[in-house]
Amino acid sequence: MDLRDIINMESNGEPEIYRLLKIGSFSVVPENSGFTIKQEEEPQLKIAMEKVAVTASAVKELVSPVWNRTKSMRGLLIYPVIFAVSFLIFYSTMNFPSLIAQAQGWFAPKQDQQILGKDLAAYNAWISGYFYSVSNKDLLAANNDYDHDGLTNYDEFVMRTNPTLADSDTDGTTDGVELINSTNPWGSGGMTTAQGKLRDKIDLNMVSERITFGVAANKKGTVNTASADSDNFDLTKPGVLSIPKLNIQAPLVFSRDPSEFDRDLERGVIHYPGTALPGNTGTMYVSGHSSDYIWKHDKFATIFTKINYLAAGDDIFITVYGKDGKVYNYRYRVTGQNVYSADDQTQFIDNTAAKLNLSTCWPIGTSKNRMVVSATLSPL
Numbered sequence: 364m365d366l367r368d369i370i371n372m373e374s375n376g377e378p379e380i381y382r383l384l385k386i387g388s389f390s391v392v393p394e395n396s397g398f399t400i401k402q403e404e405e406p407q408l409k410i411a412m413e414k415v416a417v418t419a420s421a422v423k424e425l426v427s428p429v430w431n432r433t434k435s436m437r438g439l440l441i442y443p444v445i446f447a448v449s450f451l452i453f454y455s456t457m458n459f460p461s462l463i464a465q466a467q468g469w470f471a472p473k474q475d476q477q478i479l480g481k482d483l484a485a486y487n488a489w490i491s492g493y494f495y496s497v498s499n500k501d502l503l504a505a506n507n508d509y510d511h512d513g514l515t516n517y518d519e520f521v522m523r524t525n526p527t528l529a530d531s532d533t534d535g536t537t538d539g540v541e542l543i544n545s546t547n548p549w550g551s552g553g554m555t556t557a558q559g560k561l562r563d564k565i566d567l568n569m570v571s572e573r574i575t576f577g578v579a580a581n582k583k584g585t586v587n588t589a590s591a592d593s594d595n596f597d598l599t600k601p602g603v604l605s606i607p608k609l610n611i612q613a614p615l616v617f618s619r620d621p622s623e624f625d626r627d628l629e630r631g632v633i634h635y636p637g638t639a640l641p642g643n644t645g646t647m648y649v650s651g652h653s654s655d656y657i658w659k660h661d662k663f664a665t666i667f668t669k670i671n672y673l674a675a676g677d678d679i680f681i682t683v684y685g686k687d688g689k690v691y692n693y694r695y696r697v698t699g700q701n702v703y704s705a706d707d708q709t710q711f712i713d714n715t716a717a718k719l720n721l722s723t724c725w726p727i728g729t730s731k732n733r734m735v736v737s738a739t740l741s742p743l
């Protein structure tokens with residue numbers, strides 16, 4: 364076998380010489396040998412390498428935006444976090460009173476819970492809208508009449524009137540008087556049907572009491588020339604009011620605040636805080652129920668129903684217990700009677716003498732006006 368035979372031999376369809384002369388990519392055949400060596404594996408590898416390169420770059424192209432996006436997403440994530448934290452800080456600082464009101468709702472006094480019941484949360488949210496930053500929670504109490512219009516904060520909540528403004532619609536008539544007179548507290552004219560239904564939930568007798576108290580309170584400083592005796596009165600103990608002609612004998616409770624009127628009126632008749640004390644110069648103002656809600660069953664719900672039967676010359680006796688252990692007795696004689704509206708100041712105006720005005724809502728079963736029986740101090 365000579366070289367020519369070897370060259371012409373075929374292996375797998377290829378000349379054998381190709382196989383013999385190839386070791387990897389290295390060729391032993393001199394470039395000028397005249398043999399043409401078929402290059403096979405190198406191009407394949409090159410192609411394969413190119414493919415890998417292409418694939419890698421494709422993968423890189425494919426992956427890198429996702430990766431970059433992930434990186435930038437992580438960067439973006441900080442903004443909602445910053446927002447949430449800022450919002451919390453803002454909410455807790457700027458809306459602090461509301462938070463306090465809500466918290467107070469959880470620890471609300473029993474009285475508020477009793478008054479408000481299921482309205483507690485709604486009431487706290489509502490009142491905190493008016494009292495933006497108040498540290499004295501008594502102002503927010505359901506039975507407080509902050510603006511002295513005769514309506515408690517809760518009454519105002521029911522009617523949605525302004526608890527910080529006595530006259531919500533600034534028409535010259537206070538909210539309490541508007542309710543008693545059935546006029547619209549939020550505008551002109553009469554009360555709407557819806558307002559009327561809301562008003563039915565409110566104790567108008569008490570509204571009337573508080574209005575009268577507000578008027579009495581305006582007279583403060585012009586009444587009360589204190590006697591030596593009245594310094595010894597123990598006003599924490601109820602005294603006694605007796606009207607022999609009407610067969611009335613009732614505890615005389617020295618009310619300390621309009622918010623306590625309701626409770627005090629269940630115990631007897633009430634002396635208005637700030638008005639003259641028994642025996643003193645000025646007008647002493649004593650109020651009792653002429654009627655009350657039928658479900659209340661107060662012992663004293665109708666105590667003053669018949670005071671209009673008193674006539675000039677009839678006796679009224681007052682007993683007060685002293686801190687010094689003494690009992691102080693006073694006698695007043697009826698001079699006459701008159702009907703006033705709850706906010707009429709003239710029922711308190713006489714400070715020239717030691718006077719007693721007995722008052723009750725009038726006509727019976729309404730709170731529109733006051734029947735006032737006047738008496739003056741007389742020797743025993």
Ligand SMILES: [Ca+2]
Pocket residue numbers: 507508509510511512513514515516519526
């Ligand atoms: Ca009020």
Ligand SMILES: [Ca+2]
Pocket residue numbers: 530531532533534535536537538541547548
């Ligand atoms: Ca008004």
